[in-house]
Amino acid sequence: MLDQTDIRILEELINNGRITMKELGKKVHLTGQAAASRVIKLEEYGVIEGYTIKLNQVKAGYAIHAFINIYTKSMDHNPFLTFLEKQRQFIMNNYKISGDGCYLLECRFPSNNELDVFLTQLNQYVNYKLTIVIKKSNEA
Secondary structure: OOOHHHHHHHHHHHHOOOOOHHHHHHHHOOOHHHHHHHHHHHHHOOOOOOOOOOOOOOOOOOOEEEEEEEEEOOOOOHHHHHHHHHOOOOEEEEEEOOOOOOEEEEEEEOOHHHHHHHHHHHOOOEEEEEEEOOOOOOOO
16 A cells, blocks of 8 residues: 555654655655645545654653553453543553553653552552653664
8 A cells, every 4th residue: 555655755754743745745756745645645544643742751740751561450441441531641551462461551750749649549440560761762
């Protein structure tokens, strides 16, 4: 479905989602209008689902970055998932997984106090294993 030009367009948009269509066209050897048409088609096909920003969590006030392996206590996960909906400001990603645990949460917290409150409430629904991020490596 994707040709080499589409792949190049996606690479450029991943690197800079705010690039103008004219500049994108130059980088992939198309006119700005042709690049814009391809981007629209990629959106319509669902290849591009949306656009976002990359947030510096620490500068935004979230000093603690944590991964939490979730081990459910019952077959009914709805109480846990409802709890998470109420805690959206702390949840970056919630992955349903196989392997070690049932879910993997990626979370952010302003301080240890908020993390402690969250974990105390979380423990009413599930068991967990906490991992705190010390530093993100710049290597991919």
